[in-house]
Amino acid sequence: MSKKLGVRSEEYKVKSTAFKGLAKWFETHKPKGKWAWLGSTYEAFHTFAFTPNRVTRRGSHVRDAIDLKRAMIMVVIALVPAMLFGMWNIGYQTSLHATDWPYELGSVASWWYCLWFGFLRMLPMLAVSYIVGLGIEFTFAQIRHHEVNEGFLVTGFIIPMIVPVTTPLWQLALATAFAVIIGKEVFGGTGMNFLNPALVARAFLFFAYPTRMSGDNVWVAADLWGTDAITSATPLAELAAGVHPSASALDMLIGTIPGSTCETSVIAVALGATLLLITGIASWRIMLSVILGGGLMGLLFNAIGANEYMQVPFYYHYLMGGFMFGAVFMATDPVTAAQTNTGKWIYGLLIGIFAVMLRVINPAYPEGMMLSILLMNCFAPLIDHCVVARNIKMRQHRALKLSKTVKS
Amino acid sequence: MANLKKLIIEPLRKTNPVTVLVLGICSCLAVTAQLKPALVMGLSVTVVTALSNFIISLLRKGIPNRIRIIVQLVVVATLVILIDQFLKAFAYDVSKQLSVYVGLIITNCIIMGRLEAFALSHGPGESFLDGLGNGLGYSLILVIVAFFRELFGSGTLLGYQVIPQSFYEAGYQNNGLMILPPMALIVVGVIIWIQRTRNPEMQENNQN
Numbered sequence: 114m115s116k117k118l119g120v121r122s123e124e125y126k127v128k129s130t131a132f133k134g135l136a137k138w139f140e141t142h143k144p145k146g147k148w149a150w151l152g153s154t155y156e157a158f159h160t161f162a163f164t165p166n167r168v169t170r171r172g173s174h175v176r177d178a179i180d181l182k183r184a185m186i187m188v189v190i191a192l193v194p195a196m197l198f199g200m201w202n203i204g205y206q207t208s209l210h211a212t213d214w215p216y217e218l219g220s221v222a223s224w225w226y227c228l229w230f231g232f233l234r235m236l237p238m239l240a241v242s243y244i245v246g247l248g249i250e251f252t253f254a255q256i257r258h259h260e261v262n263e264g265f266l267v268t269g270f271i272i273p274m275i276v277p278v279t280t281p282l283w284q285l286a287l288a289t290a291f292a293v294i295i296g297k298e299v300f301g302g303t304g305m306n307f308l309n310p311a312l313v314a315r316a317f318l319f320f321a322y323p324t325r326m327s328g329d330n331v332w333v334a335a336d337l338w339g340t341d342a343i344t345s346a347t348p349l350a351e352l353a354a355g356v357h358p359s360a361s362a363l364d365m366l367i368g369t370i371p372g373s374t375c376e377t378s379v380i381a382v383a384l385g386a387t388l389l390l391i392t393g394i395a396s397w398r399i400m401l402s403v404i405l406g407g408g409l410m411g412l413l414f415n416a417i418g419a420n421e422y423m424q425v426p427f428y429y430h431y432l433m434g435g436f437m438f439g440a441v442f443m444a445t446d447p448v449t450a451a452q453t454n455t456g457k458w459i460y461g462l463l464i465g466i467f468a469v470m471l472r473v474i475n476p477a478y479p480e481g482m483m484l485s486i487l488l489m490n491c492f493a494p495l496i497d498h499c500v501v502a503r504n505i506k507m508r509q510h511r512a513l514k515l516s517k518t519v520k521s
Numbered sequence: 522m523a524n525l526k527k528l529i530i531e532p533l534r535k536t537n538p539v540t541v542l543v544l545g546i547c548s549c550l551a552v553t554a555q556l557k558p559a560l561v562m563g564l565s566v567t568v569v570t571a572l573s574n575f576i577i578s579l580l581r582k583g584i585p586n587r588i589r590i591i592v593q594l595v596v597v598a599t600l601v602i603l604i605d606q607f608l609k610a611f612a613y614d615v616s617k618q619l620s621v622y623v624g625l626i627i628t629n630c631i632i633m634g635r636l637e638a639f640a641l642s643h644g645p646g647e648s649f650l651d652g653l654g655n656g657l658g659y660s661l662i663l664v665i666v667a668f669f670r671e672l673f674g675s676g677t678l679l680g681y682q683v684i685p686q687s688f689y690e691a692g693y694q695n696n697g698l699m700i701l702p703p704m705a706l707i708v709v710g711v712i713i714w715i716q717r718t719r720n721p722e723m724q725e726n727n728q729n
Binding site: 281283284295317321322323324325340 | 692694696697699701707710
């Protein structure tokens with residue numbers, strides 16, 4: 114990749130396009146002279162609007178219409194069902210408890226107002242996450258003379274989806290900054306990080322401000338503004354306290370339960386998963402093996418059955434908390450997951466196993482999914498190393514055997 | 522003279538025992554949750570490195586090479602026990618907070634490192650200054666890390682409330698992660714990052 118700024122964008126030609134005006138604008142506003150240092154910022158927006166028409170002509174490269182930007186946008190589209198449902202659920206949860214809900218419960222007006230309420234709660238969180246995260250990404254790209262990478266498009270979308278709705282915005286901003294700088298930029302930016310940045314943000318919040326991230330007092334917003342909450346326990350918290358979840362399995366499947374903003378609905382997550390699997394962006398091996406691992410561990414606990422948490426049917430673990438969201442959108446992050454196919458199976462199985470184990474055995478960490486994915490992120494390179502080393506050894510063995518038979 | 526000055530100044534910057542040689546990290550994580558124990562710890566280590574460097578340098582010609590580590594350990598252990606007793610007598614609270622970490626100064630790599638690398642081959646005066654400089658370099662990092670950890674983790678400095686009550690009423694919260702040891706490691710990492718960015722000659726060349 115050339116270090117000179119703006120080289121890639123010089124190759125664009127204004128072709129007959131529906132956005133001719135926009136293309137012209139980009140042509141005439143190329144930064145030069147004293148604005149030349151803004152090259153990577155300019156290029157980021159230019160490649161966002163237009164696909165480069167230059168392709169590699171020689172050598173064995175994959176020539177594909179999809180690039181990093183389009184792959185990332187596909188993940189964002191896959192996240193939209195969960196986001197929309199999450200918005201509605203924010204309003205719905207408040208409507209169940211609030212005393213001054215303006216519409217009659219169950220009416221069409223109330224239904225729409227739930228969505229509007231949730232939209233207004235989510236919007237500032239999304240804005241904060243994107244402004245802080247992209248601000249840092251652009252600054253780093255400018256200082257290092259890199260092109261601005263697209264990795265944050267998804268991270269910035271996910272961060273507000275996996276925190277409680279009442280998280281104060283300044284804490285969200287701090288967590289985003291921490292995740293982008295310590296989780297990603299110090300390792301060299303997009304593609305170099307070994308931990309999932311969105312989960313780093315959540316882990317930061319979880320350990321830095323535990324009273325804002327767990328307990329019964331954070332999951333349901335009391336009103337449209339502010340950080341006050343209505344007391345309401347999540348199924349995970351109820352089980353950690355030794356009580357069978359009050360919500361039915363169907364409610365948990367649909368997602369009308371308190372929880373982090375957009376992770377509650379298994380159906381909405383499944384819609385996104387379908388898109389990711391059809392387009393081949395996420396690995397089916399990881400998704401399947403996480404689910405298998407969680408199920409296996411759940412069945413094992415069922416067999417022990419020492420307390421209420423161990424006795425819940427194993428499939429409850431899929432329905433509660435962020436298990437499915439993690440399995441579909443976080444564990445499959447192509448940068449931090451294992452790269453080899455065998456490695457993916459091991460990686461996924463262990464995520465599922467650890468997630469359920471942490472949930473059931475350690476009540477101090479009600480949501481085991483976050484910690485188990487972060488843990489396996491650390492081990493993914495080791496798993497890959499072992500898989501590759503084993504493969505080399507096997508082939509060596511085979512070659513030796515073959516040479517022996519040829520000799521004799 | 523300029524050379525002697527360098528012995529004290531350099532360990533504060535380009536040969537810092539914590540950020541450049543990456544020694545003494547363990548105690549750096551353990552005692553930096555608050556500023557006061559960090560200050561006392563830094564002071565104790567400075568005294569031990571300076572004096573042990575001085576004593577070993579005096580004895581260097583008489584120590585048989587094969588048992589030099591044992592002799593060094595005896596000297597360091599004696600000094601550490603003196604420090605421990607001194608703290609127990611005059612600063613009992615801090616001594617309690619530091620608990621085993623005062624005793625563990627014996628195992629601090631910086632002390633052994635300086636004895637092996639410097640005191641055995643230099644005169645007592647130079648060795649004393651070298652020990653002093655390295656001890657101060659260690660203390661400097663300890664104090665910086667403890668400053669940030671106590672300020673953001675507890676909202677206090679040296680035990681006094683620094684962040685005003687009105688902040689808390691406006692929704693500010695202390696950062697619990699700052700109290701946990703991992704954050705000390707991250708703060709040390711950030712210091713190393715800043716130091717290397719400002720001194721490009723310290724970065725290793727990876728293009729080989």
